[in-house]
Amino acid sequence: DQQVKQNSPSLSVQEGRISILNCDYTNSMFDYFLWYKKYPAEGPTFLISISSIKDKNEDGRFTVFLNKSAKHLSLHIVPSQPGDSAVYFCAASGMGGTYKYIFGTGTRLKVLA
Amino acid sequence: AAGVIQSPRHLIKEKRETATLKCYPIPRHDTVYWYQQGPGQDPQFLISFYEKMQSDKGSIPDRFSAQQFSDYHSELNMSSLELGDSALYFCASSLRGTYTEAFFGQGTRLTVV
Numbered sequence: 566d567q568q569v570k571q572n573s574p575s576l577s578v579q580e581g582r583i584s585i586l587n588c589d590y591t592n593s594m595f596d597y598f599l600w601y602k603k604y605p606a607e608g609p610t611f612l613i614s615i616s617s618i619k620d621k622n623e624d625g626r627f628t629v630f631l632n633k634s635a636k637h638l639s640l641h642i643v644p645s646q647p648g649d650s651a652v653y654f655c656a657a658s659g660m661g662g663t664y665k666y667i668f669g670t671g672t673r674l675k676v677l678a
Numbered sequence: 679a680a681g682v683i684q685s686p687r688h689l690i691k692e693k694r695e696t697a698t699l700k701c702y703p704i705p706r707h708d709t710v711y712w713y714q715q716g717p718g719q720d721p722q723f724l725i726s727f728y729e730k731m732q733s734d735k736g737s738i739p740d741r742f743s744a745q746q747f748s749d750y751h752s753e754l755n756m757s758s759l760e761l762g763d764s765a766l767y768f769c770a771s772s773l774r775g776t777y778t779e780a781f782f783g784q785g786t787r788l789t790v791v
Contacts, residue, residue, distance in 0.1 A: 609721070611780070661777060662776055
């Protein structure tokens, strides 16, 4: 049973445009959400996180939005750059983020020059 | 800044052999997580440790065991290896507390032949 889902396995975006990656979760106990970026044969790299007490967190070109009622979060990358091309995983945790991280299935983003 | 160190980076073993993967967390981090990522799959949580005690257990086979030592490094021991154990194994570390992110190592690619 996949508690964290990323329904789009891949996404292509033109350089300079906005990339929107989506993530849905089913467990209402999750209260901390993270986005990781992963290149082939490398470990996931932390990008940005959000706790359930917020609905938005911004860090440079990256913004994460959380809609608790819909159990949905999204990562916006503006403007998208070719170096952003990677697989993006969302992860969720409970108990204030001290519980294990459950990962989504990943979305492969390709930014076209 | 020091990152999570995993060794070895690559490992080739034959079926029914034993393998030991090592993880050295970021200094002062007290929590270690182990994940397994098969080809085309999301990272699957195996096991975690906090202050040398097992804190959570996921889909870790009985053939695998792990521990965290007094210097906080962790080892994942895998016995009676099967072809299906071939995967990337990631270790992550964090400092226990609310809403803190985990940082991942580069991973160990295990190939069972």
